[in-house]
Every structure is written in structure tokens, then in C-alpha cells.
Amino acid sequence: MTSNSNLSNMRRLVEQLKLEASVERIKVSQAAADLQQYCLQNASKDALLVGVPTGSNPFREPRSCAVV
Amino acid sequence: MRSPPIPEMATQEVQLNETLAHLKTESETLKTKLEEERAKLHDVELHQVAEKVEALGQFVMKTRRTLKGHGNKVLCMDWCKDKRRIVSSSQDGKVIVWDAFTTNKEHAVTMPCTWVMACAYAPSGCAVACGGLDNKCSVYPLSLDKNENLAAKKKSVAMHTNYLSACSFTNSDMQILTSSGDGTCALWDVESGQLLQSFHGHAADVLCLDLAPSETGNTFVSGGCDKKANVWDMRSGQCIQSFETHESDINSVRYYPSGDAFASGSDDATCRLYDLRADREVAIYSKESIIFGVSSVDFSLSGRLLFGGYNDYTINVWDVLKGTRVSILFGHENRVSTLRVSPDGTAFCTGSWDHTLRIWA
Numbered sequence: 519m520t521s522n523s524n525l526s527n528m529r530r531l532v533e534q535l536k537l538e539a540s541v542e543r544i545k546v547s548q549a550a551a552d553l554q555q556y557c558l559q560n561a562s563k564d565a566l567l568v569g570v571p572t573g574s575n576p577f578r579e580p581r582s583c584a585v586v
Numbered sequence: 587m588r589s590p591p592i593p594e595m596a597t598q599e600v601q602l603n604e605t606l607a608h609l610k611t612e613s614e615t616l617k618t619k620l621e622e623e624r625a626k627l628h629d630v631e632l633h634q635v636a637e638k639v640e641a642l643g644q645f646v647m648k649t650r651r652t653l654k655g656h657g658n659k660v661l662c663m664d665w666c667k668d669k670r671r672i673v674s675s676s677q678d679g680k681v682i683v684w685d686a687f688t689t690n691k692e693h694a695v696t697m698p699c700t701w702v703m704a705c706a707y708a709p710s711g712c713a714v715a716c717g718g719l720d721n722k723c724s725v726y727p728l729s730l731d732k733n734e735n736l737a738a739k740k741k742s743v744a745m746h747t748n749y750l751s752a753c754s755f756t757n758s759d760m761q762i763l764t765s766s767g768d769g770t771c772a773l774w775d776v777e778s779g780q781l782l783q784s785f786h787g788h789a790a791d792v793l794c795l796d797l798a799p800s801e802t803g804n805t806f807v808s809g810g811c812d813k814k815a816n817v818w819d820m821r822s823g824q825c826i827q828s829f830e831t832h833e834s835d836i837n838s839v840r841y842y843p844s845g846d847a848f849a850s851g852s853d854d855a856t857c858r859l860y861d862l863r864a865d866r867e868v869a870i871y872s873k874e875s876i877i878f879g880v881s882s883v884d885f886s887l888s889g890r891l892l893f894g895g896y897n898d899y900t901i902n903v904w905d906v907l908k909g910t911r912v913s914i915l916f917g918h919e920n921r922v923s924t925l926r927v928s929p930d931g932t933a934f935c936t937g938s939w940d941h942t943l944r945i946w947a
Binding site: 522524525528529531532534535536537538539541543544545546547548549550551552553554556557558559560561563564565566567570575576577578 | 602605606609610612613616617619620623624627628629630631632635636639642647650651670686687787824825826827828842843844846847861863864865866868886887888889890891906907927930931932933934945947
């Protein structure tokens with residue numbers, strides 16, 4: 519019966535919304551500060567961000583031509 | 587509607603409709619409450635917090651390698667953990683394994699279907715998984731013997747009722763996570779092909795998924811044509827968080843390296859950042875001049891840069907913290923369909939409808 523499946527769908531939706539509403543949240547200021555801190559802490563290891571000493575990025579090496 | 591002959595049935599129908607209406611009201615109330623709770627904690631914008639951070643300088647990123655060999659649109663690619671091998675799949679039904687340093691092709695498999703929309707490298711580097719219009723995800727062990735017919739050793743793992751849009755091995759070669767046009771995601775045991783868990787909740791095709799970095803536990807995020815990004819508990823199958831701020835299909839989702847956030851790319855021409863602990867969208871990466879959809883996104887190693895592959899053939903590079911675009915890269919001659927940063931962050935690879943893959947560094 520369509521009404522019964524509608525009902526069970528609605529019940530499931532309400533349960534899902536209750537679950538999502540109960541999630542513990544932190545303030546955006548705190549979350550943003552943490553994201554920023556992670557970026558800054560790992561910046562030196564990020565080759566695409568800071569570059570790496572010449573010769574240590576295998577893709578930036580000029581490579582010898584291979585005859586295919 | 588036929589009127590029921592028995593008075594009791596009429597009462598039942600009325601009760602049913604009342605319960606339905608009651609549940610509808612409850613769901614509306616809960617949705618409003620959810621938005622209110624999220625808004626209460628929205629005390630500042632990410633880019634405001636990042637105002638004091640030093641601005642990024644000029645970027646010099648160029649195509650360092652071009653991988654040619656596919657006969658049609660490249661739809662997906664993945665890096666091997668060895669940081670040099672790549673697997674790619676195409677509309678022409680071919681799956682190719684490349685050595686990105688030398689651009690040599692190491693393996694090639696022809697799938698029985700066209701539009702191989704998904705491919706993934708196994709953590710061991712000894713196998714690849716792929717699938718698409720065949721509605722399946724199959725695993726091919728990679729042989730050291732170049733003459734061996736890979737297709738013969740193929741193992742069918744996942745079975746969906748519509749196309750396979752994405753696949754990813756979990757922490758080992760033993761399990762695969764898939765997403766499908768049938769609206770579901772699923773976790774499979776590779777050896778037995780058994781379905782271990784299924785994930786229901788999207789209202790339309792699921793287009794993408796990404797596993798949380800292993801330190802953060804057993805969750806993954808998925809994005810779909812219903813404009814939603816859902817975060818799932820892999821063990822229970824439960825959707826634990828859901829985000830609906832995009833205005834169109836979400837084509838790509840990718841976790842921030844710390845696991846506390848994820849980015850998404852959509853047909854609405856924006857990329858967005860969602861923080862999982864704040865439970866909300868915290869940044870939008872967009873420009874009025876960018877009107878074409880984003881097909882794929884990925885972060886640089888530190889999470890400071892977000893790379894987006896677009897349908898207007900370009901790659902836009904965004905400063906994740908400040909929300910500004912730092913670079914635009916040209917090179918592909920058709921849509922960029924897939925983009926992944928290498929495992930050690932030294933380069934990123936893009937695949938395009940122009941039949942090629944490019945390595946940028």
C-alpha cells in the first residue's frame with residue numbers, strides 16, 4: 519500500500535533528522551582556527567605550495583627521451 | 587480513490603493520514619531546528635579567521651608529462667601508492683596503467699563495456715579496480731608478465747542496478763567501496779564478492795565518494811545528483827551528517843588532509859568546504875566569471891590549496907583559507923574530468939575528454 523510505504527519513509531526521515539540534529543558541534547571560529555593551524559603546520563612539506571629543492575621533484579626533472 | 591466499504595477501514599485511512607501529516611510537521615520542525623543549531627555556531631567566516639595569514643605568492647605550475655594512448659575521453663584516474671604509477675579509464679573501454687615518470691604504458695585491459703567511469707589502484711599496487719556502464723566493479727590483479735592476459739584473471743566484485751560512478755579500495759586490497767547511479771553506495775569483500783554493507787539515503791544517482799584519512803576512522807563522504815553530500819559510518823551503514831547547499835549535482839568530494847573537513851565540486855560552478863565538527867559549509871570557492879561545472883577536486887598535501895578541474899577545460903587553484911583563486915591553468919583541449927594529487931604531494935594528474943592525461947608540478 520502506497521500510504522504504508524510513505525509512512526515508513528517519513529518515519530525513517532524523522533529518525534534521520536533526529537540523529538543529525540543531535541550531532542555535537544563546535545563553533546566555526548574554532549573549526550576555522552584548526553583548519554588554519556593544520557595548513558600552516560604542514561606547509562613546509564607541501565611541494566606544490568612551497569616547491570622543493572631543485573632536483574628532488576622527479577616530475578620537474580628533465581628526462582631523457584625514450585624511443586617507444 | 588475508491589471509498590472503502592467497511593467503516594473501520596475508513597477510520598484506519600484517516601488515522602494513517604493524520605500520522606503522516608504529524609510526521610511531516612515533525613520533520614519540518616526538525617529541519618528548522620537543525621538549521622538554527624548550525625547557525626548559532628556560525629560566529630565567523632573562515633576567510634576572516636585567515637586574514638592574518640600570509641598571502642600566497644605566484645605559482646609556477648606547468649604540464650610536466652602528457653600521457654597519450656586512450657582512444658576516447660578519459661573519465662577517471664588514480665595514483666598508486668608508489669607515487670609514480672597511475673591507472674586511468676576511458677570511454678573507449680580501456681583501462682591503462684602508466685609509469686608517470688617515463689610515460690610508458692605498463693598494462694592495458696579492454697573492458698567489455700564502454701564508459702569505464704571509475705577506476706582505483708589497490709593499496710598494495712598489485713591490482714586495479716574498475717567499472718562503469720556494466721554496473722559492476724571488477725578487480726584485475728596486475729601481472730609482472732607483460733604478455734599475460736589480464737582480462738583472464740578478472741574478478742567481478744560489486745553488482746549494482748545502475749552504472750558504477752566511483753570506487754575505492756579501503757585500507758587494504760580486501761575491501762572495495764562503490765557508488766552508483768542506482769542511488770546507493772556499498773562496501774564489498776573482494777575475495778568473496780559479498781556485500782558487507784549498503785548505504786541508502788541519496789535520493790538520486792551517487793556520483794562520487796572519498797574515504798576519510800585512515801587516522802580519522804571508518805567514515806566516508808559521498809556526493810550525488812540530489813545536491814547532497816552525505817557522511818557515512820562504514821560499520822553501521824548510517825548517514826551521520828548531511829549537507830545540502832550546492833545548487834546542482836555534486837561531481838566530486840574529497841577529504842581535507844586532517845579529516846576534519848571535505849571539499850566538493852559541483853555543476854553549479856562552485857567548490858565548497860564543509861567542516862565536519864562545525865557541521866556546516868564554511869567556504870565557497872567561486873567567481874562570477876566561472877560558469878562551468880567542476881568535475882573533480884583535490885587538496886594539496888597541507889590542505890592550503892584546492893585544485894578544481896572544470897568543464898571549461900581549465901584547472902583553477904584556490905587558496906583554501908582565504909577563499910581566493912591563486913592560479914588558473916590551461917592546457918587541456920576539452921573538459922577536465924578527473925584530478926588527483928599524488929600520494930606525496932609532489933604533483934597532480936588530470937584526465938580529460940581530450941583523450942590525454944597530464945601531470946602538473
